[in-house]
Amino acid sequence: MRDRLLAAEKVKAIAWRDGALHLLDQRALPHQETWLACTDAAAVAQAITSMVVRGAPVIGITAAYGLLLGARQRHAQGGDWLAALEQDFTVLAMARPTAVNLSWALNRMRERLERVKDHVDVLDLLEAEAAAIHESDREANLTMAQLGVDLIRRQQGNLQTVLTHCNTGALATGGFGTALGVIRGAFIEGMIERVYADETRPWLQGSRLTAWELANEGIPVTVNADSAAAHLMKTKGITWVIVGADRITANGDVANKIGTYQLAVTAMHHGVRFMVVAPSSTIDMNLASGEDIPIEERDGRELLEVGGVRVGAEVDAFNPVFDVTPADLIDVIVTEKGVVERPDAAKLAQLMCRKRLH
Numbered sequence: 001m002r003d004r005l006l007a008a009e010k011v012k013a014i015a016w017r018d019g020a021l022h023l024l025d026q027r028a029l030p031h032q033e034t035w036l037a038c039t040d041a042a043a044v045a046q047a048i049t050s051m052v053v054r055g056a057p058v059i060g061i062t063a064a065y066g067l068l069l070g071a072r073q074r075h076a077q078g079g080d081w082l083a084a085l086e087q088d089f090t091v092l093a094m095a096r097p098t099a100v101n102l103s104w105a106l107n108r109m110r111e112r113l114e115r116v117k118d119h120v121d122v123l124d125l126l127e128a129e130a131a132a133i134h135e136s137d138r139e140a141n142l143t144m145a146q147l148g149v150d151l152i153r154r155q156q157g158n159l160q161t162v163l164t165h166c167n168t169g170a171l172a173t174g175g176f177g178t179a180l181g182v183i184r185g186a187f188i189e190g191m192i193e194r195v196y197a198d199e200t201r202p203w204l205q206g207s208r209l210t211a212w213e214l215a216n217e218g219i220p221v222t223v224n225a226d227s228a229a230a231h232l233m234k235t236k237g238i239t240w241v242i243v244g245a246d247r248i249t250a251n252g253d254v255a256n257k258i259g260t261y262q263l264a265v266t267a268m269h270h271g272v273r274f275m276v277v278a279p280s281s282t283i284d285m286n287l288a289s290g291e292d293i294p295i296e297e298r299d300g301r302e303l304l305e306v307g308g309v310r311v312g313a314e315v316d317a318f319n320p321v322f323d324v325t326p327a328d329l330i331d332v333i334v335t336e337k338g339v340v341e342r343p344d345a346a347k348l349a350q351l352m353c354r355k356r357l358h
């Protein structure tokens with residue numbers, strides 16, 4: 001399974017090359033593959049805000065490289081470069097509010113900087129830290145895929161029909177994916193009959209990105225309107241809903257792409273199991289519950305326009321892009337540190353004390 005999973009990494013969202021961060025513009029996929037080169041932290045922050053790059057884990061990795069770009073630039077300018085770098089920390093931290101991976105990665109860069117700021121090779125050491133953040137996410141994907149596949153195998157024998165939401169694959173991570181990594185692994189193991197991909201309004205991460213990633217590998221995928229989920233659960237024999245996360249709080253509540261909460265409610269009604277797959281960098285033990293998670297609201301035009309053309313009426317639109325699924329609707333959270341069934345505060349605390357499994 002490992003080699004076939006690693007083959008899915010040929011799709012990459014980001015590349016660090018020749019002192020610049022190259023980002024695959026995900027807004028234009030799947031019809032156009034355009035790469036943008038960023039050479040300073042402000043450009044990286046702008047790319048995150050404008051959805052050139054999206055998905056919690058890869059946002060964190062991108063921010064780490066963005067901070068590295070800032071450090072290289074400020075260092076070259078001389079003077080009190082560490083003080084100047086604070087502006088880059090701030091602009092990157094504010095790029096998007098919900099995915100905690102962003103501040104998690106910036107905190108790691110800050111801790112590293114604190115330790116090596118007087119070192120002659122400070123920039124090389126920061127580069128090594130950004131690369132380590134990237135690599136550890138790849139590794140986490142592998143462990144989570146294995147754990148998720150084991151769960152599916154343990155709980156049900158037959159071929160599975162799964163439903164997923166948004167994009168949690170190679171485009172959203174440093175490897176081949178979180179939820180989509182589990183789905184890929186289960187397919188390789190001959191356990192998946194079909195994947196239903198919610199189209200994921202309004203950015204269409206499901207129909208543009210997830211469907212593209214899966215179809216490229218010959219994994220049977222069908223796109224459905226988000227609002228078809230209950231009907232699908234009732235009529236298509238869905239056995240698992242498998243999704244990613246942008247932030248998991250200390251009690252096991254999960255923020256993820258808008259629409260995830262209603263999937264969890266609907267799954268419980270239909271007896272469909274609900275799995276969340278996310279690296280521990282997505283777990284925010286500083287927040288007690290999902291009520292504390294900042295939920296990003298984007299411009300209402302994203303709902304009222306299609307491809308920049310107004311199709312909706314001339315009214316306001318409310319466009320929260322994440323929601324919070326309460327822990328008691330979740331069957332299992334899969335991380336690289338292990339699996340938490342029926343999550344709660346005690347189990348999450350125990351998990352976070354562990355080292356990673358591999």
Ligand code: MRU
Nearest residue numbers: 054055056166168172244245257
């Ligand atoms: O707005 P997006 O596309 O950044 O939202 C992404 C999601 O909600 C994903 O499900 C989440 O980040 C997990 S990605 C492994």
